[in-house]
Amino acid sequence: MSTSTPPRPRTAAPPSELADGLWAAVSVGDERAATDLLLRALDHGADPESVLVDVIAAVQSRVGEEWAANRLSVAQEHAATAINERAVAALALHPAARRTADRGRITVACVDGEWHALPARLLAEVLKLRGWRVDYLGAQVPVPHLISHLHTTRADAVALSGSIATRLPTAHAAITACQAVGVPVLVGGAAFGPGGRYARLLGADAWAPDAPTAADRLAAGRLPRPQTDHQQMDDLPHLADQEYTLVTRSGDALVRAVFGALEDAFPAMRGYDETQRERTAEDLAHIVEFLATALYLGDEALFSWFVSWTARILEARGVPAGSLPPALDLFLHELKDFPRATRILRRGLEALTTDHPTAPGPPV
Incomplete structure (x- = not known):
């Protein structure tokens, strides 16, 4: 009989170390290294939500900062973002990310004209991990298409993402249209301003600064029934x-x-x-x-x-x-x-x- 000490199970690196590794991969356009790193981390017990929020989202934020500082070109920024998006897709298929959808149904979409889809995709995956059934509609969703989708589903809420402030008039139209068919709207993203100031101005039912907070808010209870007895001009009389x-x-x-x-x-x-x-x-x-x-x-x-x-x-x-x-x-x-x-x-x-x-x- 062998008396040697059995090998210890491998544990995942801490999120900060994983983020450094992911940055090293995406900054040079190495998709294989990026996805292999994250899948190995999941194999070794990393929490899928932490990988989404503390690793992928953190690295994407750094991508934006490096572009603003002119240390990444537009092409490099696009390539890095595409790799992060594919890393999210790979994570979503990993056995560690499988959950039973038993909470309810949420539609996640980007404002029409908004092509920064990664924040919305991260939210969709966090909500799936928290037990929601999620209809992820992606980038640039026209308002009529969003409403048509809501008519054919029984969504408990719409989570609307926006990163560019110039899309806020369209976001207002989407918020109002969703509420008009009885579906409350939670919004998030940089477009809605510090502390969600524009979310309140445009009549959203809730605002969240990040995916975990949005998931917490939705888990805390149903969003209030929308008010449907006013028009957009009532919200913004200066128009x-x-x-x-x-x-x-x-x-x-x-x-x-x-x-x-x-x-x-x-x-x-x-x-x-x-x-x-x-x-x-x-x-x-x-x-x-x-x-x-x-x-x-x-x-x-x-x-x-x-x-x-x-x-x-x-x-x-x-x-x-x-x-x-x-x-x-x-x-x-x-x-x-x-x-x-x-x-x-x-x-x-x-x-x-x-x-x-x-x-x-x-x-x-």
Whole structure:
């Protein structure tokens, strides 16, 4: 008879170590190494929810930070995100992630126009681990399609994900439409602002900052029955001035007018190549989108945050953020008859002056 000590069962590495390993794989585009790492961790007893939240979600957050700092290209960011998405899919099929669906039924979807689907997918998998039957509809779900789905199912709630603030008017339409058919809505994602401030403004029944908190809220009891006796205008009375509608409808014309005048207002633009000019036009379109969203929400701070963030992104890429104040001045000229829009634009200019007191020089 052997008297040797039997081998100890292997245990999974701690989440921080797994996150470091996953980052090492996704940052170089190694899908096989990424999925093998996580599947081995599950084989060795790692908690599937912790892998989703403390490893994959944490690494995805780092992907965004590295892109913002210009240490990852857009292509590298997309590739890393795709690997994380496939890692989630692989985890979902592992025996350790199998649960009996005995709590109820939740529909998880992204706002129409929202293509950042990974947060919603992570939530869907966390809810499955907590015993919910989940209908995961993915990215960019048009409101009519979402409502059609709800008519054919008996969902206890809709969990709506949004990462981009400019999709909030569409999110409002989705929230209202779901509530109109008697289904409460829980929302989450960066689009809904710090502390979920826009979730409350847009009438969502609940908000959660992350997947575990959302799962906890749904497990705590049924969401309240939606209020269906009001229209969107009642939630946002400032929309009566029509500025949001007019700015949205004239967006393309505004971009063309400002782009055409910007070369004189910012002479450094005369040296731009074709790619730089295309990106400038894209930046101007984003300015109009965030201005319109700020008008919709009645929140000047959102636009100020956006222009300050844009300045930091431009500087990280070696692009002169000094083009932003002249562009905002030109938008002010074009929208001089729009009181709320001009007030928001002026607040944006003040934010740039505060955050960037000296404009960087032209590119070398």
